[in-house]
Amino acid sequence: MTSISGKKVAFLAMDGFEDSELTEPWRAVSEAGGTATMVAPDSGRITGKNGHEQAVELTSDAASADDFDALVLPGGVVNADHLRMDRASIDLARAFFEQHKPVGVICHGAWILIEAGVVDGRTLTSYPSLTTDLRNAGANWVDEEVVVDAGLVSSRTPDDLPAFCAKVVEEIAEGAHREQHA
Secondary structure, X not given: OOOOOOOEEEEEOOOOOOHHHHHHHHHHHXXXXXXXXXXXXXXXXXXXXXXXXXXXXXXXXXXXHHHOOEEEEOOOHHHHHHHOOOHHXXXXXXXXXXXXXXXXXXXXXXXXXXXXXXXXOOEEOOOHHHHHHHHHOOOEEOOOOEEEEOOEEEEOOHHHHHHHHHHHHHHHHHOOOOOOOO
């Protein structure tokens, strides 16, 4: 198993996230020795669409990409749709790209990346209903279980979680990427 001991990973979500898309990567990061931190726009607790509750450890406006080694964006339609309207969350996600740090995104989470303006020229996948949105934002959308593009790991649905979690941990272990996209 790949070790990411000492690595700090921010998970950014809010109410309505797809439960398994938070809990499975969280477990993978923790089991590989990383420290997972729940970041959300508001303090307190967030609740997934299937009832999983997660304590918020840091608010989006108080979080800084400088303090983390990677970011994971779970999906869920309601979560992603509301999160993409939160300026602090969008700015935080963009900062991980500016610092060339690994980012994992699954399902509808890619809406956040579109809003952050970081998908132009990138190859990624998502839930199929985001295909047109991503292409309109300049991304090369592909229908694959997991896609890695210079530290950006993306997957489509909860069915892809085993491959997604493995690649997220692998990219975190590799660390920051120097490749830049225009």
